[in-house]
Amino acid sequence: MRPFRLHRQPIRVTGLTSLLLAAGAVPATLAQEFTGPVLSATISQRFEVDSNYRLDSDSPGTSYFGDTRLALGYNRMTTTQSFSLGLNTGLRALWEADDDENGDDFEFEVASPTTASLGYSQEWADAALSTSARYRQSRVDFDQLEIEFDDFGVPDSINQISGNTTERRYDGSVQLQLATDAPSSYSFSLSATHVDYSDTSDDRVARTTVSGGATWSLALTPVMSSVVSASYMRYEADDDEDTELNVAELDVGLNYAMTQYLSVGAGFGYADRRRDETIGGERVRTEDEQGPTLWGTVNYAFEDISLSGNLRISDAAPDTQISGSLQATYPLPRGSLNGRVFQSYSGGSSSGDEVRLTGASLGLTRDLTSISRVGFGVQMALQENQDDPSDPDVHRLDATATYSHDFSEVLSADIGYRFRYREEDDTARSHSVFFSIGRSFATGF
Numbered sequence: 276m277r278p279f280r281l282h283r284q285p286i287r288v289t290g291l292t293s294l295l296l297a298a299g300a301v302p303a304t305l306a307q308e309f310t311g312p313v314l315s316a317t318i319s320q321r322f323e324v325d326s327n328y329r330l331d332s333d334s335p336g337t338s339y340f341g342d343t344r345l346a347l348g349y350n351r352m353t354t355t356q357s358f359s360l361g362l363n364t365g366l367r368a369l370w371e372a373d374d375d376e377n378g379d380d381f382e383f384e385v386a387s388p389t390t391a392s393l394g395y396s397q398e399w400a401d402a403a404l405s406t407s408a409r410y411r412q413s414r415v416d417f418d419q420l421e422i423e424f425d426d427f428g429v430p431d432s433i434n435q436i437s438g439n440t441t442e443r444r445y446d447g448s449v450q451l452q453l454a455t456d457a458p459s460s461y462s463f464s465l466s467a468t469h470v471d472y473s474d475t476s477d478d479r480v481a482r483t484t485v486s487g488g489a490t491w492s493l494a495l496t497p498v499m500s501s502v503v504s505a506s507y508m509r510y511e512a513d514d515d516e517d518t519e520l521n522v523a524e525l526d527v528g529l530n531y532a533m534t535q536y537l538s539v540g541a542g543f544g545y546a547d548r549r550r551d552e553t554i555g556g557e558r559v560r561t562e563d564e565q566g567p568t569l570w571g572t573v574n575y576a577f578e579d580i581s582l583s584g585n586l587r588i589s590d591a592a593p594d595t596q597i598s599g600s601l602q603a604t605y606p607l608p609r610g611s612l613n614g615r616v617f618q619s620y621s622g623g624s625s626s627g628d629e630v631r632l633t634g635a636s637l638g639l640t641r642d643l644t645s646i647s648r649v650g651f652g653v654q655m656a657l658q659e660n661q662d663d664p665s666d667p668d669v670h671r672l673d674a675t676a677t678y679s680h681d682f683s684e685v686l687s688a689d690i691g692y693r694f695r696y697r698e699e700d701d702t703a704r705s706h707s708v709f710f711s712i713g714r715s716f717a718t719g720f
Contacts, residue, residue, distance in 0.1 A: 311719050312351040319344045319713030327705035328371055330697050334705075336372030342386045343368075344713075355398045364389040387414040403452040411444045440474035458494040463487075481513040498532040502542065516552035520562075520629075522591070523547045526570060540572040546591035566590030580605050594661075596620050596631075610641035610648070620661070628662040646681040670698040688712040 321342040328338035344365030351358045365386035373380050389412045396405040448466035464487060471481040488506035495501055503526070510520040528542015550562035568589045575582040586599035600617035616635045634656030642648045653674040660666035677691035688711065695705040 312349065313717055313719050315346075315348040315350070315715065315717040317344075317346040317713050317715045319346075319711055321709060321711035323707055323709040325705055325707035327695075327703060330695055330703045330705050332701040332703045334372075334703075338372045339370040341368045342366075342711075344386055357394070357396045359392070359394045361390070361392040363391075384414070385412070388412060401454055401456045403455060405448075405450045407446075407448050409444075409446045411446075413442045413444070414440075440472050440479065442479070443471050443473075445469045460492050462490045462492075464489075475513075482511065484508065484510045492530075500530050502526070502528045502530060502540070516554060519551045521549045524568065524591075526568065528570065530572075536577045537575045538573075540570075542570055544568040544570070546589050548591045562593060564591045564593065566592075578606075592620075607641065610639065613638050628660050628666070631659045631661055633657045633659075648679050650677045650679065651675070667699050670696075672696040685715045685717075686713070687715075 319342075321344070323340055323342075325338050325340075326336075327334035328340075342365050344363065346363040347361065349358075349360040367384050367386045369380075369382055369384060371380045371382070390409065392407070392409040394405075394407045397403070446466070446468050448464070450465075451463045453461045453463075465485075466487075467483070467485045469481075469483045472479045475481065486506065486508040488504060490502060490504040493501045505526075506524045508520075508522045510518075512518040524544055524546040526542055526544030528540055528544075530538065530540040532538045544567070546566060546568050548562060548564045549560060551558060552561050553559075554561070566589065568587065568591065570585070570587045572585045573582065574584075581604045582602070584599065584601040587597070589596045589598075598619050600615060600619075602613070602615040604611060604613040614635070614637045618631065618633045620629060620631050634654065636652070636654040638650070638652040640648060640650045651674075654672070656669075656671045658669040658671075660668075672695070674694045675691060676693075677689050679687060679689050681687050690710045691708070693705075693707045693709065695703075695707075697703045
């Protein structure tokens, strides 16, 4: 387990897409006008034409939809506290291509996704507390390559789920730091995720993941500190086997600030992994693995580039698991370039199986003027089922090009093109163009 830290990164809001990335996001230029609580709202309208809406292997034709969205937010910040509430939802009018005798279908549905979130943090002279909760409802009769990363850099799976159903996801976390101003400091974390569906089947099962950890850091010198950490993860899936996975880990290591801009960390540990399943009506232990682990981290921040990476090797599995990520950001004179590569193992796929997800992403933003900009992004991922080798690998690619224009500090519009690709048992492609416009409001009280 890597040492736990609270991360704070500045967020630059550019264009309507960025305004809606978080439920009830407040534009930075508006937030600066108020010193007390801020109540905000963003109303937007999006139109999109998609050549293969559900990313089927045989596209039935072109579909059209319009999303009317509302994002509400409440934010209260002081020098030591922050509290936020958010809601992002909407309504979709969908004209979907259909190859049956009835022709095209038209329907209204709740826009996907709908998200509600809550966050609270408190800082003291020698301690810090951070909590968060989120509810996310998504339609999963089609999907896009929208990989979300948790606090430990683990992405979701990229399964293509067929059928007409709704996914409900609940997330919660608590993080506590103690003795932050002392040579000997401590941190604790607890997080939980539950996912269920309105309509279950073999490829979509309810599942729950609970994980917790504790870290002790001791400053040995002004530039070097030792780290001892322990973590425990429990995963349960409501599949045919009633899968339960328990993983306990203990790590020790050193963090070393080599320069003002570069810090590295390395260590080793031991892990215990146990998997229980119901097979033939009997409860059996299908995995009982123990073994050593190795981990390393690197962080580099300078004017011309910032780099952050982590690597973990664990022998406590049927096969040695290598996971990690490397992320880099390169500022440009009028924009930025960022990239990421990663590999992770997750027991939280929609079917309940453990999967290995390997991928990369690349993004470029560039200001054309003070009120307009272009953005390009591509994400690629390969998913491999670790429990069922006969399950076909899933290849996904999502590429987007967007032009954004700010008519004012509160009125923005986007126009762009998106390409989606999936290869599983067969191949599917989709081309779409979209236009969206939104207006933000904020008031202090």
